[in-house]
Amino acid sequence: MAILVVGSVALDSLETPFGRIEATVGGSAVHFAAAASLFAPVQIVAVTGDDYPSEKLAFLEDRGVDLSGVETQPGESFHWSGRYSHDLSSPETLETRLGVFADFHPRIPPEFRSPDMLFLGNIDPCLQIEVLDQVSSARLVACDTMNYWIEGSRTKLMELLGRVDILMANDSEIRQLAGEMNLVAASRWVQSQGPTHVVVKKGEHGAILFHEEEIFFVPGYPLEDLNDPTGAGDSFAGGFLGSLHGAVDLSGAALRRASVLGSALGSFAVEDFGVQRLARLSQEEVAHRVRELWGMTQFDIH
């Protein structure tokens, strides 16, 4: 059984202090699949315009990603342009052209409706719910969201949260969602609204996993050379669910390992523009980085 991801398959034009790239393949589903496909079979449901350079997704097919759920519609593909300032924190959006994405309603092919796990990328909570309504069973459902939906679609988002197992979002989004500055209190509140687990993504500072009553910290891998933060969060999610695909159960130990693999994948993602680094990434490189993260966090009490 595969991991199903529903999200955007987009074109990104990116500018960072380290360079720029025009109309590179991106979007939450592409970043997620680029990471998860190293560890598990992945199915994508998304929409593109007839201008999309589908040949640039060949690296995903080479890794066994099933793209048959990516509809092509007449018109322009979703295109996002953004610019990062020197600290590489949240980007300035220069332009968003929704194109065919504006009318997207995910249609889950019958053979995709019982995935092992489901990742609902950062899209309208109404669409995320439409996906859930079509999926008959999944061992784990995780979702992402953003400030735009927290502000504008709160009711639908709260309905969604009642139906997912894990919310993965940035620290600022968790705080905004809960209306609570204290991150622990905010995350605990989110857990009270449905998700058993919350993953708080903190960029260079790593992530915090709130799993049931426990808390687990994973650092961000310390990079000297990074170029483009776009897609780091989706790559984290891909590594996280990819790791769990091989786990016999969703124990705390498995969720912790998943968080570390997520952090490792997120760190690789930012090393190059777009999905270029993940496209040439090997399992051996990931395993090496996970061992390094282990070495950077271990201590003896006595």
Added chain:
Amino acid sequence: MAILVVGSVALDSLETPFGRIEATVGGSAVHFAAAASLFAPVQIVAVTGDDYPSEKLAFLEDRGVDLSGVETQPGESFHWSGRYSHDLSSPETLETRLGVFADFHPRIPPEFRSPDMLFLGNIDPCLQIEVLDQVSSARLVACDTMNYWIEGSRTKLMELLGRVDILMANDSEIRQLAGEMNLVAASRWVQSQGPTHVVVKKGEHGAILFHEEEIFFVPGYPLEDLNDPTGAGDSFAGGFLGSLHGAVDLSGAALRRASVLGSALGSFAVEDFGVQRLARLSQEEVAHRVRELWGMTQFDIH
């Protein structure tokens, strides 16, 4: 042999979203000693005005802190007023009255000149160097600094760095000092200027220890109830050096444990205003929090 700290013994008037307090005892030497004295004998060298409520430092004497190096001069004590906004990051300074601190030149009593370890609190690098000139030997010398000295006393600060073993500073200060946004590159550069080790303090995100070629991450303890961030960094330093006092050598393992103890002490410090939490803190509470931090960072690779 004791840990010698040279820094400020001050009065702080603090306002945070959770309350306010007027003219409470504070300053880098007081916060440091409040933390370190749980684990080691501590000596303070500092200056106060004749208005200082010295009886409020009785809790330090009760823990064996030697205050005989705190000179009293006619005049007003160093008084800092600050206000923290909702995110509890860097405070707005409302007023700084240097008082007798303006003419402070540390005089190290002869019996304090061969400490086990030395902590140079955040004061003018010229004064920090004056201290070093009077100390004949110490197993470890650590110092703190801030943006004010990085901008205004760079030459002296660089001279100081050539003579210390550890720089402990905030991430923004390390970046500013190195003129380098990338924190890994910035810390490595600082190491190339003298200190064998660099501790990068990141507030709620914890700290990073760069020890020789290695990197160690310690998270910030996740608090639901915090009131006043003042002195967290000095409390971290006190826990760090206090931990090393009991270590037979300054191995990587010892430095990692020291970082964890530092993080634990920093987290206790912020729970209440001023030094009130550290004044009533027990070793058992610290040991419990260290075990909790251990539990929040451990994972198996397989």
